[in-house]
Amino acid sequence: MLEKFRANRREAIAVAVLLTLLTIYLGTHPRGASTYVLTIWANQCLILALAAIAQFFAVIVRGIDLSVGAVMALTNTLASYVLVGSGIELAGGVVLVLLAGLGCGLVNGILVVYGRIQPIVVTLATASVFVGMALLLRPTPGGQINYDFADAMTLDVLGIPTALIITTVVIVCFWVPLRRTGLGLGLYAIGSSEQAAFQSGIQVPVIRMASFALGGFFAGLAGLYFSFVTTTGDAGIAPNFTLNAIAAVVLGGVALRGGVGSLIGAVAGAFILKTIGALMFFSGLPPLAQPFVEGLILASAIAIGGADILRVRNRLEVFGR
Amino acid sequence: MTALAKHLPDPDTMMPFAGTIVMILCGSLFFPQILGAAYLGQQLQIASFLGVIAMGATMVILLGHIDLSVPWVLGGAAILSTSLAGTQDPLLTAIAIPAALIFGAAIGLINGFGVAILRIPSMVWTMAVNSMLLGLAVLNTGGFNPKGEASGTMTWLASGKILGLPTAFVAWMVLTVVLAAFLQRTGFGRYLSSIGYNEKATFLSGVSTPSVIFVAFAIAGLCSAFGGVLLAGYANQAYQSMGDPYLLPTIAAVVIGGTSILGGRGRLLGTVGGVLFITLLTSILSVMQISNAWRSIIFGVIIIVMLLFQTLRRKET
Numbered sequence: 001m002l003e004k005f006r007a008n009r010r011e012a013i014a015v016a017v018l019l020t021l022l023t024i025y026l027g028t029h030p031r032g033a034s035t036y037v038l039t040i041w042a043n044q045c046l047i048l049a050l051a052a053i054a055q056f057f058a059v060i061v062r063g064i065d066l067s068v069g070a071v072m073a074l075t076n077t078l079a080s081y082v083l084v085g086s087g088i089e090l091a092g093g094v095v096l097v098l099l100a101g102l103g104c105g106l107v108n109g110i111l112v113v114y115g116r117i118q119p120i121v122v123t124l125a126t127a128s129v130f131v132g133m134a135l136l137l138r139p140t141p142g143g144q145i146n147y148d149f150a151d152a153m154t155l156d157v158l159g160i161p162t163a164l165i166i167t168t169v170v171i172v173c174f175w176v177p178l179r180r181t182g183l184g185l186g187l188y189a190i191g192s193s194e195q196a197a198f199q200s201g202i203q204v205p206v207i208r209m210a211s212f213a214l215g216g217f218f219a220g221l222a223g224l225y226f227s228f229v230t231t232t233g234d235a236g237i238a239p240n241f242t243l244n245a246i247a248a249v250v251l252g253g254v255a256l257r258g259g260v261g262s263l264i265g266a267v268a269g270a271f272i273l274k275t276i277g278a279l280m281f282f283s284g285l286p287p288l289a290q291p292f293v294e295g296l297i298l299a300s301a302i303a304i305g306g307a308d309i310l311r312v313r314n315r316l317e318v319f320g321r
Numbered sequence: 322m323t324a325l326a327k328h329l330p331d332p333d334t335m336m337p338f339a340g341t342i343v344m345i346l347c348g349s350l351f352f353p354q355i356l357g358a359a360y361l362g363q364q365l366q367i368a369s370f371l372g373v374i375a376m377g378a379t380m381v382i383l384l385g386h387i388d389l390s391v392p393w394v395l396g397g398a399a400i401l402s403t404s405l406a407g408t409q410d411p412l413l414t415a416i417a418i419p420a421a422l423i424f425g426a427a428i429g430l431i432n433g434f435g436v437a438i439l440r441i442p443s444m445v446w447t448m449a450v451n452s453m454l455l456g457l458a459v460l461n462t463g464g465f466n467p468k469g470e471a472s473g474t475m476t477w478l479a480s481g482k483i484l485g486l487p488t489a490f491v492a493w494m495v496l497t498v499v500l501a502a503f504l505q506r507t508g509f510g511r512y513l514s515s516i517g518y519n520e521k522a523t524f525l526s527g528v529s530t531p532s533v534i535f536v537a538f539a540i541a542g543l544c545s546a547f548g549g550v551l552l553a554g555y556a557n558q559a560y561q562s563m564g565d566p567y568l569l570p571t572i573a574a575v576v577i578g579g580t581s582i583l584g585g586r587g588r589l590l591g592t593v594g595g596v597l598f599i600t601l602l603t604s605i606l607s608v609m610q611i612s613n614a615w616r617s618i619i620f621g622v623i624i625i626v627m628l629l630f631q632t633l634r635r636k637e638t
Contacts, residue, residue, distance in 0.1 A: 064444065111625065116632045118583065122625070122628075124572060124624075125573070125624040126625070127569075127621070128569075129621035129622060130621075132613075132619075132620075133618060135613055136612075136614040136615070136618075247448065250442075250445045288459055288463055292457055294456065295452035295454075299453055302446065303441060303449075
């Protein structure tokens with residue numbers, strides 16, 4: 001038990017912080033812990049959580065994805081065209097949007113693996129392309145999506161917010177099994193040491209491609225869920241989400257040097273970030289001071305969570321990381 | 322012989338310059354006015370704003386780090402200098418530019434502290450610093466465009482001319498030469514690249530690596546602040562989020578100029594080429610009256626193509 005806690009202490013700390021923040025939030029919210037409050041909170045959190053998962057798949061293999069927000073913008077604007085009608089049409093639309101996300105991720109992966117360009121630079125450039133495509137689709141925010149379907153995805157089932165159910169499904173039915181497959185293990189191996197992974201017979205190019213493709217898929221999912229919440233298409237959402245997704249994974253204990261952390265941590269980090277923002281709103285601080293305090297909290301959280309200096313035994317150790 | 326070879330620019334450095342010339346020639350086939358002195362002079366002036374910022378960014382990227390606090394160091398310096406100059410007080414107007422530069426260097430030291438002492442990845446630390454600066458700016462200006470105006474010196478720096486050349490361009494070139502000399506003639510330059518290659522080995526050779534990191538980030542902050550002063554002089558005001566459009570083009574300019582994003586390899590001259598290339602690309606695309614959307618797509622594709630060329634060439638050699 002203790003051993004298990006130690007191995008997952010980063011996630012455990014993140015989840016504990018999240019629960020504390022959530023308790024304070026529900027305590028200070030004028031309407032208290034109602035399904036309504038929880039649903040709105042969970043919807044906002046889930047959008048960022050999906051973006052953070054996308055970022056997680058890039059970071060875990062020692063990369064970084066600056067195109068997360070751009071893929072979200074592209075899939076969001078696409079969704080504002082195709083998520084109309086009903087039944088089979090709607091399902092086709094969802095598949096199309098997710099395929100678009102997957103495609104974007106694959107393009108990133110191909111350029112990183114076969115173009116041999118650093119991920120940060122590749123995604124910087126592809127982000128520009130994806131945002132351009134989003135602007136082609138929707139030069140100004142607009143369009144709409146099927147309201148009944150959007151409601152079903154963003155309200156609650158028997159008092160439990162749908163967003164929380166989706167979060168649980170992603171973790172239990174996707175991440176937990178994936179972690180035990182060769183792919184899941186390979187992600188961590190490449191992130192820890194690409195050379196060692198290669199020499200152990202891991203197919204580094206394939207796994208790296210898969211990692212970026214998964215990242216694109218989840219960015220697409222984030223764009224799709226953003227469409228459900230806002231029910232319009234907007235090409236201007238990219239910059240905000242990209243940077244917040246990076247902050248979220250770091251808050252969740254995922255190391256930017258790769259190979260450390262888990263998807264659960266990334267999700268918890270995203271929830272923490274959004275909860276801090278929501279807390280600010282009801283904290284009674286003057287509105288003009290809120291962005292600064294939010295930035296301060298973010299900086300201190302990152303400083304404590306990301307600072308390697310706090311856990312080194314030897315001065316040289318900080319360089320080896 | 323080796324001494325001579327060292328002074329000859331390598332292909333990575335020259336590629337963006339070649340790209341710029343090809344672009345000007347191709348563009349002039351459709352729009353003859355591109356070859357005019359008026360147009361090119363204006364481009365040099367606009368390129369200087371990005372160029373000044375990119376010089377600082379090159380230092381940090383050579384270290385193997387990245388500075389994401391550019392937007393609000395730039396914005397903060399612009400707000401600070403315009404509000405000082407806007408008081409019409411002669412003394413406060415005189416210290417507008419130095420105050421902005423000191424502000425930039427101070428933020429750079431804060432960045433350096435997080436990276437060198439706390440050992441936080443520069444990408445997240447500078448991003449957090451950026452969001453704190455944003456918060457401070459909102460707190461100070463109330464979210465509106467700050468009042469104030471540029472001083473005469475700032476306007477002259479941004480829009481004036483010396484011997485027919487834009488003052489901003491001359492300032493950028495002076496900055497480049499000074500920084501290049503600093504990199505080539507002092508130990509600092511060698512330490513900078515060697516930290517980018519291998520920080521542990523550099524530390525073990527007796528170099529005080531934290532102080533090198535501090536200096537590099539302070540220079541980067543200073544350059545971003547100077548960029549903010551120039552932009553405020555150009556627009557005669559500071560406005561919210563004026564720095565946002567400068568973050569990613571800066572990184573793109575540095576990388577196109579042949580500097581490795583992993584650190585250790587690169588030259589300031591390459592960045593100058595990268596800046597000219599990106600400025601002209603943006604400008605020609607807007608002269609051609611291409612929509613924003615297509616401009617963004619073409620911009621991304623061309624950056625990828627340039628980088629693919631770099632890797633292809635390296636594979637051959």
